[in-house]
Structures are given as C-alpha cells and as structure tokens.
Amino acid sequence: MSYTLVSFPRKTNMLFLRSFMILFLSCITIKINLCFPSIPSSLKTLSIDGHFKFEEVDHAAKDFGNRYRFLPLAVLHPKSVSGIATTVKHIWQMGPRSELTVAARGHGHSLQGQAQAHRGVVINMESLQGPKMQVHAGKFPYVDVSGGELWINILRESLRHGLAPKSWTDYLHLTVGGTLSNAGISGQAFRHGPQISNVHQLEVVTAGKGEVVNCSEKQNSDLFYSVLGGLGQFGIITRARISLEPAPEMVKWIRVLYTDFATFARDQEKLISGESTFDYIEGFVIINRTGLLNNWRSSFNPQDPVQASQFKSDGRTLFCLELAKYFNPEEMAVVNQEIKNSLSQLNHIPSTLFMSEVPYIEFLDRVHISEIKLRSKGLWEVPHPWLNLLVPRSKVHSFAQEVFGNILTDTSNGPILIYPVNKSKWDNRTSAVIPEEDVFYLVAFLSSAVPSSTGTDGLDHILIQNKRILEFCEIARLGVKQYLPHYSTQGEWQAHYGPQWELFVQRKSTYDPLALLAPGQRIFQKPIAYS
Numbered sequence: 280m281s282y283t284l285v286s287f288p289r290k291t292n293m294l295f296l297r298s299f300m301i302l303f304l305s306c307i308t309i310k311i312n313l314c315f316p317s318i319p320s321s322l323k324t325l326s327i328d329g330h331f332k333f334e335e336v337d338h339a340a341k342d343f344g345n346r347y348r349f350l351p352l353a354v355l356h357p358k359s360v361s362g363i364a365t366t367v368k369h370i371w372q373m374g375p376r377s378e379l380t381v382a383a384r385g386h387g388h389s390l391q392g393q394a395q396a397h398r399g400v401v402i403n404m405e406s407l408q409g410p411k412m413q414v415h416a417g418k419f420p421y422v423d424v425s426g427g428e429l430w431i432n433i434l435r436e437s438l439r440h441g442l443a444p445k446s447w448t449d450y451l452h453l454t455v456g457g458t459l460s461n462a463g464i465s466g467q468a469f470r471h472g473p474q475i476s477n478v479h480q481l482e483v484v485t486a487g488k489g490e491v492v493n494c495s496e497k498q499n500s501d502l503f504y505s506v507l508g509g510l511g512q513f514g515i516i517t518r519a520r521i522s523l524e525p526a527p528e529m530v531k532w533i534r535v536l537y538t539d540f541a542t543f544a545r546d547q548e549k550l551i552s553g554e555s556t557f558d559y560i561e562g563f564v565i566i567n568r569t570g571l572l573n574n575w576r577s578s579f580n581p582q583d584p585v586q587a588s589q590f591k592s593d594g595r596t597l598f599c600l601e602l603a604k605y606f607n608p609e610e611m612a613v614v615n616q617e618i619k620n621s622l623s624q625l626n627h628i629p630s631t632l633f634m635s636e637v638p639y640i641e642f643l644d645r646v647h648i649s650e651i652k653l654r655s656k657g658l659w660e661v662p663h664p665w666l667n668l669l670v671p672r673s674k675v676h677s678f679a680q681e682v683f684g685n686i687l688t689d690t691s692n693g694p695i696l697i698y699p700v701n702k703s704k705w706d707n708r709t710s711a712v713i714p715e716e717d718v719f720y721l722v723a724f725l726s727s728a729v730p731s732s733t734g735t736d737g738l739d740h741i742l743i744q745n746k747r748i749l750e751f752c753e754i755a756r757l758g759v760k761q762y763l764p765h766y767s768t769q770g771e772w773q774a775h776y777g778p779q780w781e782l783f784v785q786r787k788s789t790y791d792p793l794a795l796l797a798p799g800q801r802i803f804q805k806p807i808a809y810s
Contacts, residue, residue: 368489385454508711
C-alpha cells in the first residue's frame with residue numbers, strides 16, 4: 280500500500296464563510312465545528328470500558344509547543360486497555376470510507392501537534408486505569424506501568440522499594456508511552472542509553488485489527504522494536520515493563536565553566552568513555568548576555584558565588600559542564616575522593632567549580648521546580664519553538680563554530696543543551712533515527728517565545744533562527760538528525776530515515792495498513808475512498 284503526506288484542511292467555501300460570519304456577528308454560540316463531518320452515530324453508541332466526550336474537546340487540540348491547534352471530533356477517556364482496543368478496532372472496521380484517525384495523548388507535551396487528530400479521535404492516555412503499578416525487586420528489578428503513567432509517579436513508587444529507573448528525561452512529568460515513542464534522553468544516556476534501551480516488555484494495541492499484543496525481545500519482537508522510537512505509527516503503548524536499579528539517597532551536583540568549545544567537548548567525551556566516575560553528564564551554552572542564573576534550565580543556585588558582574592562573557596560564549604554523582608551518606612568520603620580525582624583531569628576555568636548536595640528526587644525533578652515558578656508568572660504556556668538535533672562528533676565543532684559564532688550571537692531565548700552520548704548504548708533494531716558515528720551530540724535549543732512580540736524574543740525571529748540552523752546543517756552536509764522530528768513533506772521524512780525508510784514503510788503496512796495512528800506526525804495520510 281502506498282501512503283501520501285497528510286494534507287491540510289480544504290478551504291471553506293464562500294457560502295459557509297458567509298453563514299459563519301452571520302452567526303458569529305449575531306453572537307450565537309456554536310459548540311460544533313461546522314466544517315467537521317458529523318460524528319458517526321456508531322461512535323456515539325459504541326459500548327466501551329470508558330466514555331467519549333464529543334463537546335468541550337479543546338484541550339486535546341493544545342500541547343506544550345503552543346503553535347498548532349487541530350480539533351478532534353471526540354476524546355476517548357478509557358478505563359482499561361479494552362476501551363482503547365474496542366475503539367481502534369471499530370474505526371478500523373469502518374475502513375477507508377471514514378476519515379477518522381486516532382492519536383494517543385499523554386500529558387500534552389508534544390511540540391508541533393504530534394498528538395493531535397484533526398477530525399479524529401484523541402485518546403486521553405492518563406485516563407487509563409488498568410492494573411496498578413507493580414514494582415518487582417530481586418536480582419533484575421523492574422516495574423510494570425501503564426502507558427499513561429507519569430515518570431514522576433514511577434520514581435516516587437519505585438523509591439518506596441529503594442529502586443529507580445536507570446534512564447530519564449530532564450522533565451519527569453511526561454507519560455511512559457510518550458517518551459518511549461520517541462527515545463527518552465537525558466544525562467544518564469551515555470551509560471544506560473535512552474529510555475527505549477531500558478524496556479523489557481510492552482503491551483501494545485495495534486491498528487491492524489485493534490488487537491492487544493504483548494511483545495518483547497523474544498515475543499513479537501518486530502512489533503516491540505517497531506513501537507520503540509516509532510513516533511506512535513505502529514501501535515499504542517498501553518503498558519510497559521521498565522528496568523530498575525538500586526536508588527541512591529543523595530546527589531553531588533557539579534558545574535564547571537569553559538570559554539573554549541574544543542576543550543569543553545574534549546572533556547565531555549573523555550568523561551563518557553570507559554567507566555566514568557559520574558552518573559550524569561550534560562552541558563549547556565551561555566550566549567553573551569544571557570545570564571547564568573536567570574534561565575529556567577540553569578542548574579546554578581543563586582546562593583552560589585556566581586555574580587553577573589564577575590562572569591559576564593563580554594561578547595564570548597561560555598560552556599557549562601554539568602555533572603552528577605549519586606551516593607549514599609555512608610559513602611561520602613570515598614565519593615569525595617573519586618570526584619576530586621576525576622575533576623583534576625578536566626581543563627575548566629579553575630575558579631568556576633560549583634558543587635552542591637541535593638536529594639536524589641530533587642535532582643531528577645529539578646525542571647518541575649522551574650515550571651512552577653514560570654507558571655506563577657504566566658510564562659509557561661507560551662509558544663515553544665524547540666529544535667532538538669543529534670550531531671555527529673566529527674561535525675560538532677563545525678556546527679558550534681557556525682551556530683554559536685554566527686547565528687546565535689547576541690542572546691538565546693532559552694536553555695541550549697549540548698552533550699555527547701554513545702551509540703553503542705542504542706539498539707539499532709528500534710525505529711529511532713540517530714547519526715552513524717559512534718559518538719554523537721544532543722543539541723537542544725529550548726526556546727520560549729514572548730506572545731505578540733516582534734523582537735528577538737518573538738516567535739517569528741526564533742523560527743527564522745531555527746531555519747538558519749537547519750539550512751546550515753543541510754548545506755554543510757553535517758549528517759544531523761532531528762530528535763522529536765517535524766517535517767512538511769514525505770520526501771523530507773524519507774531523507775530523515777534514510778536507509779531505514781523502506782523498513783519503516785513496511786512496518787506501517789503491517790501494523791497500521793489504513794494509517795489510522797498518530798496523524799499529527801504528518802508522515803502518512805489515511806487513504807479515503809469517496810463514493
């Protein structure tokens with residue numbers, strides 16, 4: 280079966296437009312989007328474990344990116360996996376005569392409408408009540424969780440057993456199904472790989488016939504690896520078995536500064552090779568007048584002796600290496616010596632060593648603390664034109680020279696993360712797309728736009744900067760891959776997947792032949808049969 284790119288809604292005819300304007304100007308409230316087809320009666324009468332909402336579905340057309348807004352016809356609030364399976368099977372049985380598609384929505388943290396379904400059905404995965412979260416101790420501990428469970432809740436529950444997942448994202452208020460459909464990357468990835476490398480088993484609802492399938496490395500393995508990093512294209516993750524490890528009580532949180540990118544990168548790569556002392560390794564960029572203390576991702580504490588007057592970059596870019604060492608109180612002396620030995624091998628600015636001790640859960644949930652502050656100021660629910668790139672090690676110096684030297688020279692509109700990971704910790708059987716080299720860097724431009732601004736902090740300016748960065752990567756042939764990708768044409772998607780594209784299309788044909796799932800990714804379009 281051939282697939283085509285998702286098309287945008289057709290232009291409304293003049294008759295409808297005039298009618299709409301008359302109603303609008305007459306202050307008549309309309310609760311149904313008139314350009315939508317009517318809700319299928321079979322959907323209204325479908326017997327499921329859960330319920331549909333056909334009105335007040337606006338929340339399902341919003342996400343963290345705050346840039347795209349596609350209203351669904353209905354939102355499903357399932358109580359169990361059977362409610363999801365019944366719905367998917369019903370829409371599959373309607374066949375190509377129906378325009379209905381299905382999107383699984385977690386905590387709404389997509390950036391560009393990926394979890395939206397225009398004129399379709401959005402599944403609220405956080406409603407999934409399913410079996411209770413279960414932590415299993417022993418030699419190889421793990422936890423069984425719902426696909427709609429938040430990682431912060433998994434952390435809290437597993438800590439009650441002295442355990443925790445191995446690999447994280449920087450922000451924990453995301454659902455399991457959401458991060459596993461992408462990859463899930465943070466500072467632990469150099470050692471443990473992304474979150475998709477730390478999954479033993481999945482329960483998946485496929486779109487072929489709405490079947491509930493258990494899969495793992497040894498059981499239905501092709502589906503297992505298809506779904507991991509598969510952008511929601513092959514099935515809906517309803518349950519996952521996540522690998523755990525003994526959890527520490529405390530974290531030594533360390534920051535050091537550099538003025539030279541080559542030195543900064545060399546030290547990062549040294550730390551991720553072999554058996555590093557540290558459990559977490561990240562880095563970020565401070566552009567010119569962007570302060571060390573005043574961006575939401577900054578790990579510096581205002582009590583640290585970091586004064587703006589002392590550490591102004593004076594037109595230069597600073598690079599911050601961020602490290603963490605996990606420990607328990609009785610290990611303090613040994614840990615301090617290990618840290619001292621490791622830091623002595625680095626070439627940071629000597630006077631810029633900052634260290635603090637925090638509880639393990641406080642360290643992992645650090646971004647949420649910033650979220651609370653930003654929400655109180657009305658600065659969280661703004662457009663977030665984020666750009667996340669995976670840059671091969673051999674090209675990262677050229678990338679840094681152009682981007683930090685010529686494109687982003689005056690200021691940044693949010694944190695810029697940059698740190699290396701080891702390809703050997705990724706499983707090439709998954710659907711995730713990464714560069715070819717053994718070491719590559721995650722470079723994340725986590726920008727926030729000021730609503731209605733036409734200046735350098737406005738959405739248009741940031742999007743132009745993002746475009747310049749992408750155009751440079753393309754012209755210079757850096758071999759960069761987007762993480763949390765977004766493209767406008769199927770040709771671009773094909774280029775993104777490269778040699779993996781044929782397998783990706785084959786898997787789509789196998790597990791979702793009608794292209795029902797995740798239409799917001801805009802990779803495939805459901806074929807519609809018109810009578």
